[in-house]
Amino acid sequence: MPITSTASDTTSLVHAAIDVHEPGPAPGEVGAKLTTIEFQLNPKELTVAKSAKWESKNQKKSSTAPPATYQGPEPQKMSVEMYFDETRTRDGSVVKRVEALFQACTPTSKSTGKNQPSAPWVKFKWGVLTGFVGYIKSVSAKYTLFSPNGTPLRAVCTVALEELAKQPGKQNPTSGGLQPRNAHTVREGDSLAAIAYREYGNPAQWRSLAEVNGIDDPLRLRPGQVVLIPALDELSRADGREIARKEVARALLR
Template identity: 85%
Template structure:
């Protein structure tokens, strides 16, 4: 017995799409929707990759590989192909679709007006894969069919997307004491970069953590040592960092 598509089968088909948004004001939260670039044909494959940074320090006398220190995760990456076909349209062309993807790699007008140029943030939507929030890192377009007058009628676009960080862990409000700011007791294998990513969502803050805690060599952390974790507001202010430094010194004296 032949298999045919029923009305319910057709209604269950979900087309993949990329929503293009203004950059958000907070990590992981997009701004206003600018446009939606729909897939004419759902992709055959979607490649998703995730990796982490590890750092090892060579030791001349070591008999085996040196221990590695976790530096935090790299952004998740996604790669997908988009197919465009306008052969059924009388004066069709796929250039508009391709240019929409290219445009998503350039700063939005609103971000330029606000003196913070940024390309749009995007959301990939397709079934259970919905929820990827990031930006388009690169677009490669290959035109595969042209009309007699040279209009591109078919194109295959390879789109590479990269994840944006989610909302970092919220800090306790400051009140001038050691405990409300949150303190971390170092364990074997800890690194300042990993702590910075866990607390702020950004491993690059390890330098400020080292500075305010008086840590001269971040690669030689002592288990049991207490690291004071400033708030994000204090990290961005010279006075805030100086206040934390004084508290670290006072805590060690006692």
């Protein structure tokens, strides 16, 4: 069945919606539901994209394409348009609906209070399409109709969602691997210090992020590279384990 199809029988019509949740303890485990942003009209189309990351190193003497190494899957992406119309309501306005989408791109009060600011996690649901758990990456609103006093009555919002990174498997039952709370795709001009400041409010945590992600040279981040962002308490435990390992190594060298 095409993912854009809808039932023709109004008694079985299912409306698409985006559930907005507090960030959960791990990807796929959302926190408490904050609100639901409903589609007034089901989307006419829905774009879903998935890609894999490959890395190749140029070889000057090679006469063919260099070999590529698989680096893992990229987060799934989804794009959908939401149509809002308040022309049939007295003194209606679509501004509140649009602002609800914008609000889903800003940190929740609870996460800010814990000194772990994060935008909400969301679930897109529409019929059988209920397994997407991620976050709203961007919202673009276009107002298309206004009342005589300038009140927006219709709007089309383009919403881009991105899947949260899955929890990587541990190497063994005692490895104590971290559970990524989120993931950041590196853009041009990004640095680990800037990412650490945005995620934890402390740029000095760049060393911990480098350790967790196995980054040997933090000055050479590549656009498109994915940096896993553990919760702050787990990052602190990782720091403690690393300090303990170094202390043991120094003791053995004496």
